[in-house]
Amino acid sequence: MATIEQARPVDEERLMAFVFRAVEEVGATLGAALVVMGDKLGLYKALAGAGSLTAAELADRTGVAERYVREWCNAQAAGGYVDYDPASSRYSLAPEQTVALTDPNSPAYLPGFFQVAIGSVLDSPRITEAARSGAGVGWHEHVHDVFEGCERFFRPGYNAHLIPEWLPALDGVVEKLERGATAADLGCGHGASTILMAQAFPNSTFVGSDYHEGSIEIARARAAEAGVAERVRFEHAAAAAHPGKDYALVTMFDCLHDMGDPVGAAGHVHDLLAPDGTWMIVEPNAGDRIEDNLNPVGRAFYGFSTLLCTPASLSQEVGLALGAQAGEARIRDVVTAGGLTRFRRATETPFNLVFEARP
Numbered sequence: 001m002a003t004i005e006q007a008r009p010v011d012e013e014r015l016m017a018f019v020f021r022a023v024e025e026v027g028a029t030l031g032a033a034l035v036v037m038g039d040k041l042g043l044y045k046a047l048a049g050a051g052s053l054t055a056a057e058l059a060d061r062t063g064v065a066e067r068y069v070r071e072w073c074n075a076q077a078a079g080g081y082v083d084y085d086p087a088s089s090r091y092s093l094a095p096e097q098t099v100a101l102t103d104p105n106s107p108a109y110l111p112g113f114f115q116v117a118i119g120s121v122l123d124s125p126r127i128t129e130a131a132r133s134g135a136g137v138g139w140h141e142h143v144h145d146v147f148e149g150c151e152r153f154f155r156p157g158y159n160a161h162l163i164p165e166w167l168p169a170l171d172g173v174v175e176k177l178e179r180g181a182t183a184a185d186l187g188c189g190h191g192a193s194t195i196l197m198a199q200a201f202p203n204s205t206f207v208g209s210d211y212h213e214g215s216i217e218i219a220r221a222r223a224a225e226a227g228v229a230e231r232v233r234f235e236h237a238a239a240a241a242h243p244g245k246d247y248a249l250v251t252m253f254d255c256l257h258d259m260g261d262p263v264g265a266a267g268h269v270h271d272l273l274a275p276d277g278t279w280m281i282v283e284p285n286a287g288d289r290i291e292d293n294l295n296p297v298g299r300a301f302y303g304f305s306t307l308l309c310t311p312a313s314l315s316q317e318v319g320l321a322l323g324a325q326a327g328e329a330r331i332r333d334v335v336t337a338g339g340l341t342r343f344r345r346a347t348e349t350p351f352n353l354v355f356e357a358r359p
């Protein structure tokens with residue numbers, strides 16, 4: 001039964017503080033679209049290393065209409081994404097802004113984060129309708145910015161952590177991959193993690209799979225571009241139908257919670273693994289209790305979870321909908337329900353938890 005409490009009178013100062021906070025949030029929402037615009041139009045790249053440019057010079061270098069560039073620059077300057085010098089009417093990027101906005105090899109690279117956020121927002125009317133009935137919206141049903149943004153968002157983190165930290169945190173896995181082993185990367189999306197592992201371990205072979213056919217086509221093209229196509233195969237398959245057996249390593253990067261039946265997928269991973277094999281599960285960092293996640297990282301992940309991950313899981317059979325902030329205890333339950341007997345947190349970063357599960 002709902003409880004009725006005596007209402008506190010409105011505090012005008014608190015009300016205005018809340019309104020001004022919301023002004024910042026609206027600016028940030030629009031700013032996210034402007035970051036994607038600057039990324040797609042090459043505005044950040046042109047500013048990077050250019051010293052400082054007037055809006056007209058930036059327009060000239062990018063071939064974008066000057067009036068749009070001027071307005072974009074002013075919005076970016078107001079948001080702290082570019083610097084503005086009133087004396088010369090010139091805009092520039094500080095070194096930190098240059099790295100975060102233009103260097104795809106930096107772990108601080110941001111455009112993909114914004115791209116997947118904007119893609120999610122573009123699809124939000126469908127999520128709003130689905131929420132009325134509890135229907136799902138499949139990952140494959142989203143706009144391309146979701147797929148590409150996700151790849152560009154996750155890849156810098158994988159570049160920074162996967163080979164030097166995450167795989168070495170697993171018991172004996174690096175040695176097996178160095179000697180030569182077969183590994184499977186389930187829910188691999190555009191295959192960023194699969195290709196990175198193939199590049200690092202030339203004696204091993206890798207099979208990536210995803211239930212989204214469009215992502216698998218792109219993953220195949222990425223493997224060819226990276227020159228590893230001979231040792232990396234990509235299959236269009238749901239996790240519960242990934243082919244093969246006796247894998248030394250099975251990986252899942254940020255996708256277990258997107259699956260409708262993660263327990264079923266865990267059971268299949270059990271069957272895919274060699275008796276001494278290892279399942280590495282990378283999930284968004286989260287505590288077990290809601291109150292542990294009421295912070296900026298949790299806010300972003302709960303947002304993605306509402307618009308992407310929860311609807312994706314609900315669109316599939318079972319529809320367990322773990323959510324992107326499931327936390328270690330829930331993941332442990334899922335993994336052990338799938339028949340794996342050993343489970344531990346191997347390592348973590350501010351954004352990810354890395355678990356090791358074994359038969």
Ligand SMILES: C[S@@+](CC[C@H](N)C(=O)[O-])C[C@H]1O[C@@H](n2cnc3c(N)ncnc32)[C@H](O)[C@@H]1O
Nearest residue numbers: 139187188189210211212238239253255258259
């Ligand atoms: C957040 S993306 C992560 C993609 C990739 N692992 C990465 O790190 O870039 C989640 C992925 O899970 C895939 N997915 C969702 N449900 C799946 C299922 N049941 N079987 C296989 N893949 C699934 C989606 O198609 C999507 O590519």
